Amino acid sequence: xxxxxxxxxxxxxxxxxxxxxxxxxxxxxxxxxxxxxxxxxxxxxxxxxxxxxxxxxxxxxxxxxxxxxxxxxxxxxxxxxxxxxxxxxxxxxxxxxxxxxxxxxxxxxxxxxxxxxxxxxxxxxxxxxxxxxxxxxxxxxxxxxxxxxxxxxxxxxxxxxxxxxxxxxxxxxxxxxxxxxxxx
Numbered sequence: 001x002x003x004x005x006x007x008x009x010x011x012x013x014x015x016x017x018x019x020x021x022x023x024x025x026x027x028x029x030x031x032x033x034x035x036x037x038x039x040x041x042x043x044x045x046x047x048x049x050x051x052x053x054x055x056x057x058x059x060x061x062x063x064x065x066x067x068x069x070x071x072x073x074x075x076x077x078x079x080x081x082x083x084x085x086x087x088x089x090x091x092x093x094x095x096x097x098x099x100x101x102x103x104x105x106x107x108x109x110x111x112x113x114x115x116x117x118x119x120x121x122x123x124x125x126x127x128x129x130x131x132x133x134x135x136x137x138x139x140x141x142x143x144x145x146x147x148x149x150x151x152x153x154x155x156x157x158x159x160x161x162x163x164x165x166x167x168x169x170x171x172x173x174x175x176x177x178x179x180x181x182x183x184x
Contacts, residue, residue: 028103029102123141
């Protein structure tokens with residue numbers, strides 16, 4: 001999905017926000033949100049449509065933030081007061097550390113999926129990205145439903161281990177103890 005739509009999505013976002021760097025950040029955030037939605041087990045029948053809808057919503061949010069900033073910058077501060085913008089926290093999603101972590105996390109998950117055995121990766125992609133049921137995957141791949149279950153369990157455990165590594169690195173950076181997530 002990433003390789004298939006990235007350039008197309010980036011061009012769409014560049015036209016919308018008229019800044020290539022901001023467009024790249026929004027594209028990255030779009031992929032991260034779609035991947036997060038898919039990891040919850042939500043079936044995504046048309047990943048391209050969800051990706052574009054997410055990107056469009058992020059552009060709308062970006063324009064709203066820009067117009068609020070413009071309004072605040074034009075509002076004259078009272079005598080002796082500091083400008084109002086200095087007291088407003090920025091959105092966490094636009095902080096450089098969050099953007100970097102999101103990019104690294106997405107790259108790690110893509111690498112994890114790429115390293116799965118071919119049949120396991122195929123079953124995972126059909127389930128998570130194409131939204132096929134276990135029975136449909138079994139029929140498509142010519143294997144039993146039980147084999148599909150095992151392949152998807154292997155793929156999900158690989159993704160969970162990757163996420164645990166990422167969570168451990170994030171907690172280590174922030175000096176917090178790591179909490180162990182129970183397996184669903």
